[in-house]
Amino acid sequence: MNLTYNGEAICVDSEQSLQQIIVSKGAKPPFAVALNGQFVPAGQLPDTKPNSGDSIEVLSPIQGG
Amino acid sequence: MSSSDHEQLNIYGEYFDSRLLIGSALYPSPQIMQQAIHSSGAEIVTVSLRRQNSVSAGEDFWQLIKETGLKVLPNTAGCHSVKEVITLAQMCREVFKTDWIKLELIGDEYNLQPDPFGLLEATEILLKEGFKVLPYCTDDLVLCQRLADLGCEVLMPWGAPIGTGKGLINAYNLKTIRERLPEHTLIVDAGLGVPSHACTALELGYDAVLLNSAVAGAGDPVKMAKAFSHAVEAGRMGYVAKAMPEKEVAAPSTPTMGMPFWHQN
Numbered sequence: 001m002n003l004t005y006n007g008e009a010i011c012v013d014s015e016q017s018l019q020q021i022i023v024s025k026g027a028k029p030p031f032a033v034a035l036n037g038q039f040v041p042a043g044q045l046p047d048t049k050p051n052s053g054d055s056i057e058v059l060s061p062i063q064g065g
Numbered sequence: 066m067s068s069s070d071h072e073q074l075n076i077y078g079e080y081f082d083s084r085l086l087i088g089s090a091l092y093p094s095p096q097i098m099q100q101a102i103h104s105s106g107a108e109i110v111t112v113s114l115r116r117q118n119s120v121s122a123g124e125d126f127w128q129l130i131k132e133t134g135l136k137v138l139p140n141t142a143g144c145h146s147v148k149e150v151i152t153l154a155q156m157c158r159e160v161f162k163t164d165w166i167k168l169e170l171i172g173d174e175y176n177l178q179p180d181p182f183g184l185l186e187a188t189e190i191l192l193k194e195g196f197k198v199l200p201y202c203t204d205d206l207v208l209c210q211r212l213a214d215l216g217c218e219v220l221m222p223w224g225a226p227i228g229t230g231k232g233l234i235n236a237y238n239l240k241t242i243r244e245r246l247p248e249h250t251l252i253v254d255a256g257l258g259v260p261s262h263a264c265t266a267l268e269l270g271y272d273a274v275l276l277n278s279a280v281a282g283a284g285d286p287v288k289m290a291k292a293f294s295h296a297v298e299a300g301r302m303g304y305v306a307k308a309m310p311e312k313e314v315a316a317p318s319t320p321t322m323g324m325p326f327w328h329q330n
Contacts, residue, residue: 031160032160034156039156057116059115059153060114060117061112061127062114063098063113064090065227065255
């Protein structure tokens with residue numbers, strides 16, 4: 001199925017969890033995840049399965065003012 | 066004793082010696098960022114979250130910040146809706162492991178002016194979720210009062226729009242907020258350009274200043290950070306010492322008694 005990962009179109013197995021998708025994309029901690037604009041706590045990533053067309057955001061620390 | 070009379074800066078029950086909060090953005094290099102933060106004497110540094118595939122987001126930056134040993138204040142910079150700030154605040158809490166959130170909700174792209182209506186809505190939600198909200202707001206007295214009514218113990222009105230370096234463009238408003246909210250911790254956030262701006266904010270009774278561009282954008286950020294540190298200290302000391310009453314007419318400082326040639330011509 002087709003998803004958006006940090007603004008990039010990707011295609012994944014429909015059975016994959018958020019955790020598996022993020023690992024497959026090589027995300028390195030620390031990070032936090034949102035699905036369709038909603039925060040998904042780290043503990044829920046293995047049990048959350050996105051639907052086709054969903055948008056995943058994986059955010060990490062950056063400079064801020 | 067009002068909040069501004071305490072010897073240390075109080076942020077939701079945590080106390081700090083430094084009254085300067087510093088940002089981590091826009092420095093010429095990561096090394097200069099570290100040196101400037103150290104030179105400022107700040108005990109609190111602001112950070113943010115961005116997509117991991119964006120430039121410089123990730124472990125390397127986070128490691129540099131951790132090496133400073135400072136308390137981290139995450140922000141929600143760049144958000145334009147209540148939904149965005151709520152989600153980003155929740156993500157910040159997980160990554161940075163703090164309930165503190167510098168709540169930024171932009172209402173106008175031209176001058177990056179905070180959205181007061183959305184700010185109130187988001188603040189109420191986040192306070193109920195256990196966040197310790199530090200709202201970046203305009204210098205509007207009623208907005209600050211409403212934020213205080215919701216339960217904010219710290220308020221951060223702007224000195225001027227972000228990155229302008231214009232200083233305290235409405236000192237009257239800032240002074241009024243200080244007088245009307247004597248028990249709250251007040252921090253001037255954004256718009257400062259030179260150390261005297263910070264000094265004036267502290268002289269007005271503000272508890273601290275938060276700045277980034279004024280240091281990072283200086284010709285010598287490390288030296289400017291030190292200059293702001295001194296300015297904040299001077300302003301605070303001047304406030305505590307209580308300034309003389311301002312007068313409309315001149316009053317001689319040298320005694321007139323015993324003045325020679327008095328009315329002889």
